[in-house]
Amino acid sequence: MTQSRTKPYEVVHDFADRAILVGVDRDQRGWPLEEDMAELGRLVDTAGATVVGEVTQRLDRPNPRTFIGAGKAEEIAHLVGQTQATLVVFDDDLSPSQQANIEGLIPDVKVLDRTALILDIFALHAKSREGRLQVELAQMEYLLPRLRGLWRHFGQAAAASGGALGIGTRGPGETQLETDRRLARRRIQEVRRELKNVAAARETQRGARHRSGIYRVALVGYTNAGKSTLLNALTGSDALVQDKLFATLDATTRQLELPEGRIITLTDTVGFINKLPHSLVEAFKSTLDEVREADLLLHVIDTSHPMAKAQMAAVSEVLGELGAAKTPQMLVYNKIDLVEEGERAQLERLAPGAVFVSGARRLGLEDLLDRISVEAAQGDQTLDVLIPYTRGDLVRLAHEEAYIVSEEHTETGTHLIVRVPVAHASSFSEFTQKHEAD
Ligand SMILES: Nc1nc2c(ncn2[C@@H]2O[C@H](COP(=O)(O)OP(=O)(O)OP(=O)(O)O)[C@@H](O)[C@H]2O)c(=O)[nH]1
Ligand SMILES: [Mg+2]
Structure with a gap:
């Protein structure tokens, strides 16, 4: 434990949840802590809360009990009082017991980890039945191992406040825990079954497209890179475009006529993020089949983002997890309107096969379509x-x-x-x- 930082922020308004961000600087593989915290701030913002403070710490290994050091936990408690925060968000995943321990140290505040926050945003943005079921499945699976921590924590809180330990607290608590677990497991089974039915319909459509031999292209990339903007620009579709993370959850497929007359399909998909919870990748497997089965992936990059390179690596990692690492991939550097000519020239040298576009300004789209045509014709x-x-x-x-x-x-x-x-x-x-x- 060496450097650390604790700072309250200016409070902007009062109605939303007021969040304190907590980050630990370890070996972040290409992600400086600052950038990681900035992204966490954007996630919090997308979830509808206001960031009122930040606590960071340099640690080689997380504390097994509280994730951050004990002294830091006290600092957070102090900052919570100072800023009247209602929410503490950890940038990393907490084990169920770490979460319970921290909640014990900072009572009356919600403690979330990164996965819970991302699940919350997904729940907020899920529109289709399939999307909602997929999010629910991921949420239930996240919750199941945490039910124990939750009840333990209530037991401890009751004991600390002078309540009878064991009788009246632990007994019914444990019974309740068993009931809750059983209900949760049953619900997981139900959701899985429902998802299978919903997925069957999608499967039929996809199967038909596959048999028809239509060339299938999928837009993939980091969240907010501009995938939906490109789908709209290329197909005249009206997919939701927002300067928020995870605006798109459902896959949208549109037909597109290439310059030489070939009809292909273009699919917009859910964006990826660094440290994307594995449970979400699992739950979204059927939506992400669109990615797995595509003939060509357009990997859309927000060229103007300071972490563009690390974002690309994060996307590749998720593609690997999906079994789509070997699918032909074209790098599409988007938002080119926001970068200097020199930077673009440098990228062109580094990635000679890449295409440079601006979905929002409709720049480079003909070039992109020509390149897709060339790829599509390869198997002809x-x-x-x-x-x-x-x-x-x-x-x-x-x-x-x-x-x-x-x-x-x-x-x-x-x-x-x-x-x-x-x-x-x-x-x-x-x-x-x-x-x-x-
Ligand atoms: N300046 C500029 N902004 C762009 C461009 N393309 C997209 N944007 C903006 O970037 C933001 C995100 O665009 P989306 O199309 O929603 O991005 P996405 O990749 O679909 O994002 P998710 O669905 O959240 O994963 C929006 O505010 C867009 O207006 C571009 O070429 N130039
Ligand atoms: Mg989108």
């Missing part, structure tokens, strides 16, 4: 086919799913040179005249 096969007039269905299929290079009506049938997505190539094999790789 160019076929030279002579389709007899009795097979009008195949000519229709070619018009719907392939790119027609030339079409000619001959005596024996329709002569087509087409670029066909791999999924459809076999439909034409019977009438192929010659075969060349594109």
Whole structure:
């Protein structure tokens, strides 16, 4: 324990929860504590609370009982009194017992850890039935191991205030705990079942798209990078765009016509964040199938963000967790309107395959579409086919799913040179005249 910092903030207004942020400086892998705390502040703000103070500490290892050092815990208690805070938010995850211990030291204040805060924001922003179920599942799983801590804590509080320990407190408490646990487990089962049903409908749609051979592109990236803005700019959609974290929770899929006429789908997905709770990734697995099964990922980056590079690493980590690390990925440096020309030139040198755009200002979008076209065409096969007039269905299929290079009506049938997505190539094999790789 060396450096530390405790500071009250100016209070802006009074109606919201008043939060004190607590951070511990350890080996943060590319995330300086300052940036981590700034992000925690944005999360708190998105959740609707006002930050009124901050306590940080340099620690090699967290204290097993209270996470921060005992002296620091007292400092927090003091700052709570000084600022009349109603909420203390830890930047790291607390074990159930750490959380209970801290609550014991600072009574009458809610103690949240980073995961609980993110779950809270997800609960606030969940709109669809599937989204709400996924959040509920993650919340219940977060709560289950904490039920014990909660009751223990009540027992301790009763004892501290002179209440009878054991009789009347522990007994019913333990019984209540068992009941609560059973209810929680039952609810988890129910939610899982409901989710399966909801996911089945999504599965059907996705399956149909897959079988149709349509090329599928997914927007992925750090929260607030501008994914929804890009979806809107490219497809004329009206997905919610907000300067808040986790504005989007549900996947939205739109069709998009590329310059050469190919129809693809573009899917907007939930944003990722550093230290994204694993329970959320688990709970959102079915929504995130859109990412896992995409043919191409557009990794959208907020180029103007000071932590852009570390954010990219965080996104890659989550993609790995999802099993999508190997899916072809295109780096899309967004918000390019906010960076200096020199910085852009440097990035262009460092990432030669990247695309530079501004979704909000509609800059670089043609370039992006051209690049998607090139990627989409990679799996195509160019076929030279002579389709007899009795097979009008195949000519229709070619018009719907392939790119027609030339079409000619001959005596024996329709002569087509087409670029066909791999999924459809076999439909034409019977009438192929010659075969060349594109
Ligand atoms: N200056 C500038 N702002 C942008 C650009 N693209 C998006 N923004 C802003 O960045 C903020 C976040 O945009 P969104 O499109 O909601 O970002 P997102 O990646 O969908 O975010 P989540 O859904 O929360 O993960 C909004 O305030 C947008 O107006 C851009 O190219 N330039
Ligand atoms: Mg969004």
